[in-house]
Amino acid sequence: MEADGNPTDADDISRAISDINAAAQRLQARLRAHRSHEEGLKAASDRLAAQEQQLAQKQKDLQALQESVNEQ
Structure with missing residues (x-):
């Protein structure tokens, strides 16, 4: 998390990986x-x-x- 409270690129990537893993499990x-x-x-x-x-x-x-019955 950046000092201003915004997520970093690493946070975004981590969240995207988690989303992809959850979708793969589904x-x-x-x-x-x-x-x-x-x-x-x-x-x-x-x-x-x-x-x-x-x-x-x-x-x-x-x-x-x-057929057997008919023959008799």
Whole structure:
């Protein structure tokens, strides 16, 4: 601080660095939240794909059963 109470260039630079660090921390938190959300979506997508495969298999099984019944 200068004698007249005004901040020095060093004070301004220090404040700017603090502001930049705080902004970087906020961005990192947002990025972590985004990644967590992406991981959740990926897990949901994987579960859906597995359910689709199970459904396709059940449809094949039902079709085979229907054909078997029709042959009798």
